[in-house]
Amino acid sequence: MSRYLLRRLLLLAPVLLGVSIVVFLVLHLSPGDPAEIMLGPQATQEDVARLRADLGLDQPLPLQYAHWMAHVLQGDLGRSIRMRQPVLGEVLDRFRATLLLTVTALLLSTVGGITLGVVSAARPHSLVDRLSTVGSIFGASMPSFWLGLVLMVCFSLWLGWLPASGMYGAHGGGGLGDLLSHLTLPAITLAAASMTIIARLTRSTMLDILRQDFVRTARAKGLVERGVVLRHALRNALIPTVTVVGVQAGYLLGGAIFTETVFAWPGVGTLMVQGILARDFPLVQGCVLVIALVFVLFNLAVDLLYAFLDPRIRYE
């Protein structure tokens, strides 16, 4: 396992290097002078020259990259032009909200998806199975930002059960109950599509496994069906599910941007969109870099978990 871990960590280096180059190039994709774009048409030549020097834009590109990386490695992601504050602090502050939303959605989609998948596989062509099939087709076609608005109209506007936006209520809020009530709709919105994907995969894997000899043996021994499904089949079906859950985690991290925008959730996604519209490049770079890093590390964690669950992977 340690050799596998070492190999995976070594493979991480070129990916991180590539990610950092892409994030760095974001600033340099602009057809014009980034300093002029950031400051807008009213800026004087002196202002533009000062910002160019501050951002190091007057130096050759490779040197700019080396300079930027040296700062990034020391935890300095630059200063936000709009907020005039260090980017890292602001991004990390907002990232907690994004992480809370993403992890809650991931838990919901994993638990919900596996449960639906197991029930569908145990009773193929039942009502639950048919609903799950329809749900999976709908899930892949429904824009999450629209689903969010639909849920908001139903549960906030018509039924009045849950708050429509924000992370805490304006009056007398701040407690766990307040947070949970605000979290419910965004988490369900974000989790919906992933839940249907996990459910479909669990169902098809379970159906394959339930036809195998060891399951027949377990049934022949006289085990109750519940034990066969949960203790024998599900355990084996979980291995491919882990990979999909890992892929979905990345998808949720990216998709959170839409959910945050719909529900005014104060996460890093809304911060990034504000940064783009204000042409605050250091802020945008910081947001993209932090999300991409977490995504890469998450993928690594999933790979390691996969190797732990299925030892054959390590020796390939």
Place this chain on the structure above:
Amino acid sequence: MRPLRETARRRPRNRLALAAFVVLAVAVLAALLAPVLPILDPDAVDTPNRLKPPGTPGHLLGTDEFGRDMLARLVWGARISLLAGVGAAGASMLIGVLLGLHAGYWGGRVDTIVMRLTDILMAFPYILLAIAIVAGLGPGLTNAMVAIAIVGFPIYARLVRAVVLSLREREFVEAARALGSSDRVILRRHLLPHLLAPVVVAFSLDVGAKILATAGLSFLGLGTQPPTADWGSMLATARTFVILRPHVALLPGLAIFLVVLSLNILGDALQDFLDPRMRHG
């Protein structure tokens, strides 16, 4: 399975594909015929009649926050949303096929460079990278399409590379080479036709995803800019008024949902047709 039983089993799926085809045909025809259809001007502001509900005389689907006719905006929005999806998917496909074909055929350094590039692009959450590219290029529909095309090509490149890798040592390629065909002829005349079925299936399933992605960027304010009507940007502006008049947000979202759903169902049907081995159980 006997043909009769097979046909009976597949009938509901065929009906579903037919329904999807009808929905898509209506959307495409509406988009194409928008200039000649008897509908109002999609940009005509009529503030006294703002936020009218569906069924209002003269406005079948109601009006938006500026009193603009929702039906007209949905029909004109279909042009942009469909074009953006097809354009972005088409560009992704072209870049991906070109790179995948050469990576698979030449191998070696070309393959390493293309594969590492796809690795790096796939190391980002898909939509995050698209947003980052739009951040650099600046908001706008064309830039949003470029961004989505860039983040979308690795899937095609990997698919095509895998197919070419399996084909390049086959007898018909060896025979063509032995007969003195140049690499260019082998690539274009012998390998490219084999890629048609898998690439067409991937494209048909991808257009829906690209419509969702471009609508998503427009929803964030990074794609189509006002006052141009596109389903994503209609949803974005409607967000503010959803509490007052839900129809302004529900209708453009429903349009996106129905079109993408139809594309996904038709993509599945096309996959069944072109590759019967992949038929769903």
